[in-house]
Amino acid sequence: MDTILEMRNITKTFPGVKALDDVNLKVRRGEIHALCGENGAGKSTLMKVLSGVYPHGTYDGDILFDDDIQSFKDIRDSEARGIIIIHQELALVPLLSIAENIFLGNELSENGVINWPKTFARTTELLGKVGLREAPNTLVTNIGVGKQQLVEIAKALSKEVKLLILDEPTSSLQENDSQKLLDLLIEFRNQGITSILISHKLNEISRVADRITVIRDGKAVSTLDCLDGQISEDDIVKDMVGRDMAHRYPERTPNIGATMMEVRNWTCYHPLHPTQKLIKDVHIDVAAGEVVGIAGLMGAGRTELAMSIFGKSYGHNISGDVLMHGKSVDVSTVQRAIAAGLAYVTEDRKEMGLILDESITTNITLANLPGVSEHGVLNEGAERGVAEEYRQKINIRTPNVGQKVINLSGGNQQKVVLSKWLFAGPEVLILDEPTRGIDVGAKYEIYSIINQLAADGKGVIMISSEMPELLGMCDRIYVMNEGEIKGQLAASDASQEKIMHMILKG
Amino acid sequence: MSETSTKNISYYLRTHMREYGMVLALIAIMAFFQYLTDGVLMKPVNLTNLFLQNSYVIIMAVGMLLVIVGGNIDLSVGSVVGFIGALAAVMAVQWDLPTVVVVPVCLVVGGLIGCAQGYWVAYWRIPSFIVTLAGMLVFRGLTLALLGGASVGPFPANFQLMSSGFVPDFFGGLIEGRFNVFSMALGVFVAVLLPVLGLRARAKQARFAAVEEPMAFFAAKHALAGLAILYIAYLLSTYRGLPNVLIIMAVLIAIFTFVTNSTTIGRRIYAMGGNEKAAQLSGINTRKLAFLTFANMGMLAGLAGLVFAARLNTATPKAGFAFELDVIAAVFIGGASMSGGVGKIIGAVVGALIMGVMNNGMSIVGVGIDWQQVIKGLVLLAAVIFDVYNKNKA
Structure with missing residues (x-):
């Protein structure tokens, strides 16, 4: 079968960590290829290698796209070849219109003067393709997250897209918006656009994906073919965590x-x-x-x-x-x-739960500073003691509680937020x-x-x-x-x- | 064993590059001017002048650090310096009020000015840049109005002591006036006190968890700092002893280092600057804190105004002009972040000293005021670029 993308023996090392270890990935033309794995498994790193965020030369291995070896220097290079990535965090400018966002950096202009009629016409056409009924001059801030996601996709379509990469596209969408987005992916597949879908949501993956590559600890552990309908969600989970998860929820006797x-x-x-x-x-x-x-x-x-x-x-x-x-x-x-x-553990841990630039210790004691101080004077030793206690009790994976929270994975960050509130008693x-x-x-x-x-x-x-x-x-x-x-x-x-x-x- | 410890040291150095980089830069700049000026820079007279000239910048940098760490900025401090100086002159010279009345009243007025500005920033959420820009114009105008456009002076002798006085030698006569023994003793005391306090903090930390800073590094750091303190104390003692204003500065630095490192209020200011929403949701009253940082800044600007007026021995309408720029530059050179949440008192002090040494050194060498400004601007830019570079690399 025709292969559009082949990543061969990709190895990417950061100081002290091998983020990708000899990864091979083959994507067939016109399929929806899902990429699964726990946070920190290396999915995003792999996609950053592919899209040129990590330029050629900073990793080992080869990228073959349309049968040519590619050496992307940056995202512009990969976009020029038709590889477009849509990140988890949307990159739209809230106070610009849909049309302005779609053509941002790529304006339809002559000698620096924007051709607005053409821009609006193209936007209307693109919005039709993604099934979004909004006026092109609507400000992005005035539409919901689900629709913003569609604007991102329309933006991708405004360029010549051959391979569309979606990183957790539905993580902030509600159920029916997610369904619409997945339907759209299937629609694209029918039109011959290849997609790579990164997602945690196994039900979505098993619904739309043709094949699934599971990445664990920087290695591609398996590629599963969904066409014969033999793949169950439990199989995927097993490959992702490397162990059988008979129970997804721990037992409890109320x-x-x-x-x-x-x-x-x-x-x-x-x-x-x-x-x-x-x-x-x-x-x-x-x-x-x-x-x-x-x-x-x-x-x-x-x-x-x-x-x-x-x-x-x-x-x-x-x-x-x-x-x-x-x-x-x-x-x-x-x-x-x-x-x-009372304690409230926020849904938005980065914006409202954590001080990312501060240490684990500082974050854990923040809601109960009187608990580690006397007459307003902090007892640093006691503070570290508290942090150590929660590190062990809640299993925060870090060598050192002086580590900045920004360096932790999502799961460990969430454990820090929980620890903060547990310490508040x-x-x-x-x-x-x-x-x-x-x-x-x-x-x-x-x-x-x-x-x-x-x-x-x-x-x-x-x-x-x-x-x-x-x-x-x-x-x-x-x-x-x-x-x-x-x-x-x-x-x-x-x-x-x-x-x-x-x-x-x- | 020894291999792992050297590895620890190099790792620790790399992760704390920013903190020690500026100290090294300061030492390098001092060595550079010491060489260029044929040793004039570190002459006791010049060293004394260096502290006197920069005292007000350091005094305000300490307060400005808290404001900036909290995520705000105060542009009005230069005008407040002028205004408080003018107020002191009117009270002490024109109304003949005693110094013991003038000083506290001026400090309180400075604090109230800070409160007035902090109120709009904290409780009305008006950007501090705008509130204090307004304050800058208002208090410059009030300075002119108060002085009627003319200089007022001279101040009574005991008022001048604040700035131009020296710590008397209580052991006087031991070495017939040539050497201030008390000042030297004070230097020795501080040089011994710092490592003792440091060791105590380490011991306390070790009871709960492993100490991060390698012992060899701790020892080297304190040995160097101790030697520097002894050397400076020695040099100053051979001239007239420790200036009063140096004592004021040292006390302020000690208090605010303690507040930022070891108190809940300090921690909360950092949290507020680091992520205001998260701080609020953790039960921190961010409005009150922002208000307090401005009140504190106002009072310190008042103190700086008194020190500056006492040093010039007259209050002029131009006093304090553009001081805010020196103060803010010192804080940023010292490693504070424009977005808040990051910065240290000692960094701000080192930043102020870097600016001060450059001013002083370039003046001695004979660099014109025009090029001095160009060079200082470039140093500020370089320091911040160094910051950003380090952050991106990490």
Whole structure:
């Protein structure tokens, strides 16, 4: 069969680390080729080698594209050959229009003067191809993440694309946007465009991929052919982690105590549009030793609910009561919410959870500095002791707690955020997408930590967009949509269909 | 064993390149001018002058570091220096108020000026660049108004002591006025105190976890620092002893090093500058902290205003003009990051000294004021490029 891309014996070394070790990858013309592997396995590094981010000469091995050996010096070189990569973090300029973004750096111009009619016409045509119905002069900031992803793809199509690489394209999309994107990939395949899809979501991969290459610890461990329909998700997971994962969720015997926290009549308005009610009269509660899930689509108001409860960190004109052990508590500032026994682990750990340029130690003690100080004077030794304790207890993989957090993998960063909040000693933890963007192995560890918290008698509220995760972890699940609690399901009674039904019927 | 320890040292050096790079640069610059000036640079008289000339920059750099680490900037400090100097002159010279009244009142007014600016930055979220740019114009204008456009002076003798006074020799007479024994003793005391404190901190750390800094490195660092302190103390003692203002500076440096390294409030300022949202969600009152950094800056600018006025022995409408640039440059040369969250007190002090030594050295050599500015600008740029280069390499 016709091979469009062959990467031969690619080895890439960083000081002290072999990120890629003799990797071979063959992609056939016109297929969707999925690349799987845990975070840090080397998928992104491989794609950076391919796209010229790591220029020719900084790695060993050969890249054959269209049967020629390529020596890309930078991304422009690889783009000129038709290799276009769309990164996980979108690279759009929010305050420019869709049309301006699509042709940014590649403007349709004569002598530096932009030909706007042509630009708009081309944009309309491209938007049609990706199925996005928006005016070309709409500002990117005014459309949702799902649509922004489509703009990125339209931008790729504006160049002569032969090989489209998508790095975790659906990680920030909600279910139906993801489906649309995957349909689009299939559509492209029908038109003869080859794609490489990097994803953690196995159900998506098994839905669209023709072949799958699994990368583990910098090596390509297997290439699976999906055409005969013999590949199960468990096979992929097995190759990814190098071991059998009979249970994706650790076992737990619930030991649920008395009701610990109640939220009553919680209402909150949009911070910028004061008449828009975001959270509508929400009641939720959680008991000691219980893991309670909040399911919902993106934009359902789950994060807004959690942040408005946690020290009024989001929203405007917030009303309602929070009760701990039956007594009303003041949660009007973050300090007071912490004092009342709450902790909120953010969904956006890089922007709102961590100080990336600081050490693991500094991050872990940040929410409870009085715990490592006396009269406002820090005890550095005690601080490192605390960090060491959590490094061992939570298994943060680092040689040294003085390491900067920015150098850790997503899973280990999440463990640092969790450690910070565990050290603050809360009774109730609100975990917002606690496993977003981390790999299968680390997810299992996070689940184990959550179970341990419940076993220690803490109340856990878990917000997640991955329904299987909620079904696997929670004792009870609230279903939220458009700022309202649509209902709740006991774990024994819940299923993905029932949750979707609850979301949609409201 | 020895191989691993040398490896540790080179690893430690590489990862802490920025911290020690500037100290090495300072030493290199001093050696360079020592050679060019035929030894005039390190003459006791000149060394004394060097400290007197740069005292106000160092005093303000300490406060500016906190402001910049917190993610803000204060452009008004030069004008505040002028304004406080003018206020002191009006109070001490025109109203004949005693120094013990003038000094505290001026410090409080400086602090209030800082509060007034910090209020808009912290609680109204108006960018500090704009608030303090306004402050720069306002207080320059008020300085002119207060002085009526003319210079006011001279100050009473005890007011001048703040800047031009020297620590008296309490052991006087031992070596008939030729050598200030007390100053030397003070130098010896500090040279011994620093390694003792360092050892204690290491011991405390070792009880909980392995100490990061290699022992050999620790010893070498303190030996060098101790020798430098002894040498400078010796040189100053052979002239008139330690200037009062040097003591003020040393105390401020000690206090603020302690605050930034070892207190919760210091840690929180770094956290705020590093990631304000994460800090807020960790229960840190970032507004109050930003406000405090400005209040502190205002007070230190007030102190610098007093020191500067006392040194000139007169308050002029031009006093403090463009000082903010020297202060901010010192902080950035010292390794602080424009985006906040990064920077050290000792770095800012070294940055100020680099600027000071260059000013002084170039003046002695006879470089014109025009080329001095060009060279200082290039040094600032080079220091920041060095920073960025190091960061990208890591």
